[in-house]
Amino acid sequence: MNWHSGKMAARTHFTQATQGVLSTVLILLSALFCITAFAQDSLVATHYTDTQKRDMGFEIARELRCPMAVNQNLFDSQSKIASELKGQIFLMLDEGQSKAAIIDFMVVRYGEKIRYMPALSSHTFMLWLIPIILVLLAIVGLFFFVQPTLKAQKLEQDTLHE
C-alpha cells in the first residue's frame, strides 16, 4: 500500500512542479536516508541497498540532460527541475525500478533529447559505425600500403644481388 502511495506522490509531485524544492528534497531525503522496509514485501523484484541506490541514482542523473540548463546533466545542474527529477530518480529506485525503466520514463516525458547516450537506432547507428569502420580501414590500409611495396623492394634488392 505504501508503495502505491509513493507512486501517487510522484505523479502529483510532477503536476505541481511549481511547489519547488520542498517536496523534492523530502523525497530525496527519504530516498537517501530512510530505510525502506516496506519495499521488501512488495511485488517488485529488485531491492537496492542504500549505497547501490546512491551510486545508481548518481549514474542515471549523469546520463540525463537537464531540461532547463544549457548542456548540463541532471547531476550537475542546479535548476529546480533538475532537483525534482533527481528526486524522481531516487523515488523510482526506491520502487526497485531498473536503470533502463527510469531512463525510459524520462524519455517519454521529456523526449529523446534528455538522453546523453543516444539510443541505438537506424538514425544513430552511424555514430558508432563510422569510428569502427575508420579504425579497421586504418589498420587494413596500413597493412596493404606497407606490405606490397616492401615485397617489391625486396625483390628488386634480390635481383640486384644476383
Place this chain on the structure above:
Amino acid sequence: MIPEIGLILLIISSTLSLILSTVTIIGIKLDSEYLLSYTKPLTTLMCLTLVCSILSLAYCFLVDDFSVAYVANNSNTQLATLYKVAAVWGSHEGSMLFWVVAIAVWAAFIINRAPGTKQHFHHKLVAVAALLIFGFCLFLLFTSSPFTRLLPDIPIEGRDLNPILQDIGLIIHPPLLFLGYVGLTICFAGAVAALLSGGLSQQYARYLQPWAVLAWVFLTGGNAFGSWWAYNELGWGGWWFWDPVENASFIPWLVSTAMVHSILLTAKRGILGSSSIFLAILAFSLSLLGSFLVRSGVVQSVHAFASDPTRGVSILILLIVFSGSAMALFAQRTSIKAAPITFSLWSKESLILLGNMLLVIAAISVLLGTCYPLMFEVITGQTISVGAPYFNSIFIPLTALICLLMGLAPLQNWRHSTKMQQPLILMAACMLMALTTTWMTKESFSVWLLLGLFSSLWIISATGLALVQRAAIKNDENSTDNGSSSLRFYGMCFAHIGVAISVLGATLVSNFETEELLRMGPGQGKTLSGYSFIYDETQAVETGSYSAIQAQIRVMDSQNQFVTYLYPQRQTFKTNGMEMSAAGIHSGLLGDLYVSMGQKLTNNPGLNDNEYLIRISYKPLVNWIWLGALFMMISGVVIVFASKKSIARIHSPTTQREYCNELA
C-alpha cells in the same frame, strides 16, 4: 580619437599584408633579390601596426571609453585593471584581433631569424601568412570591428565583463589557446609554402618542427588550463564534459598531436612529408571550424560566450577559402606514388603512422559526435543529445589503442622490426596487474577502469624499458648520436609519461570518486572517504563585483585531526544579477576534497530553514590530469630547444656539407 587610430592602423595593416604577400610572391617568381629584400621590413611594419592597433584597444579599456561598443559591452568602471586588460580578448572581436596580431608577431619573428636560403621557404611562408592575415583583417573590419563607436548615445556605464570570466583563468586560458591556434596557422602557412616548393623535404620539416611543437605546447596548455578552470570555477565539479566548446579546442589538439609526430618523423627520416602537410592543413581547418562552432552559437554549451549567427557565415567563408584552396593545392601537387616506402610493417615508422591515423580518427569521432545533433535536427527535425556517455564509449577504447602504440613505438627500431619478446612479456604483465587491480577494487567489473589502468601502466613501463635500452646502447659503443637528438628522445619519453599520468588521473577520478548530495545546515556533518565534513556556519561575503553567501565547512580526517576549512560560495553579481556557485576545494597530490553549495532550501515548515543542498566529494588523483599536461608542455619546450640546436648545426658550414653528402 584613439579608437579611430586603432581602426586606421588595422586598415593600414590589412593593406600592408596584401602588399607584403604580393611583393613577396612576385619577388619569388622573378627571383628578384631586390623585391625580396622588402619582405623583412614589410613584415615588421605590419606586425608593428597590428600591435599598436591592439594596444589602442587596450587603452580604450583602461580609460573606460564606453563610446566604443566593444568596451561598453565588456567592461565596467568597477572592473579591476588586470581584468580590463584581459577583457581585450574576453569576447569575440578582441579575441579575433588578438589572433591576427599574434600571427603577425610570430611571422615577423620567423622572417627576422630566417637563414638565407636559395629556396626562399621562409619568404613563401610569410607570404602565405600575410594572405591569412589579410583574410582575418577583412573579416574583422567588415563583420566584427572592435573599434565600432556607440554614437551619439554614449553609455555612462559599461555592461560588465561576463562574471564567469572574471577570474585568473581569463588572463591565461584564452591567450594560450589562441597562441596554439596561431601556431597552427603558422604551420598551415609552412605547409602551403612547402607545397609551393615541391613538397615537405627533410630540411623544411626541420624548419617547421619547433613551431609545430610550440603550437602543440600552447594548445596542450590551453586545453588543460581550460579544464582546470572549469573544474575550479564553474562549481559543477566536472573537469571535462565533452561540451561542444571543449571539443572545439580538443579536436585541433588531437590533430596537432598527430601533426607534431608526423613533422618530427619527416624531420628525422625525411619520409611521410605529404602526410605532415595534410595534417597541418587539417589542424588549421579544424581550429577554424572550432571557432565557427563556438562563435556562431549553433551548438548549445555551458561555456558559450560571444555567439552571433551572422559571424558564423563569415568564419565559414574564411574556412572554405583558406582550407579549400590549400586542399586543392595539396591534391594538385601531391601524387600518391610520391615516395617509396622504406620501412617494414613492425617498424617505428608504421607504428607512428598508425598512431597518427588513430589520433585523426579520434578527432573525427569527436567532431562527429559534436555535430551529429545539428545534422540530425536539420535532416529529421527531431532533437537528440550526444553527450559524455557516448564520447566515453568511443574515445576510451581509441585512447587505449593509441596508448598501446605509444608504449610500443619507442621500443621498435627504425625501418626494421625488432624482437617482440620483451615488449610482449611486459604487456602481459601490465595486463595482469591491471586485471587484478580491477577485480580487487570494484564490485562490478569495469572495462573502462581496466583499459585506463592498463594504458598508464603500459606506457610507463614501456617507456622505462625504452630508456634502459637506450642507455645500454649508449654504453656499448661510443654512440654516434649527438646531444640534441638524445635530448629529443628524453623529451619524448617525458611527454609520454605525462600522457600516462593524465590517463591515470582521469581513470581514477572517474572510477573511484566518492560523493554525496545532501542537505546541510549549521551543526550538521557527514563522513565521506574517511573525512568528516562539518558545516560550521553560513557567512555573508561582500567583494567589489559580487555579494555571496558561503558555508564554512570544517574537514577532519579519520583521527579527528583538523584538515582544512572549505568555503563553497553562491555568488550574486552586482552588475547583472547573475548567480553563480564557486566550489570550495582543498587540493592535494593524492586527491581533492570538493564541496559545492546548491540552492537554499526555504519554505520548509517545521524544519530548519537555514539548510542548503550541499554536494561533497572526494576526487582521488584529479590533479594528476593537469600534472600530466604540465609534463607534456615541459617536454615540448625541451624538444623545441633541442631542435633549435639541431637547426643551428645544419646551418654551420661543416655540417651543411656533411648533410649534402648524406643526401647524395
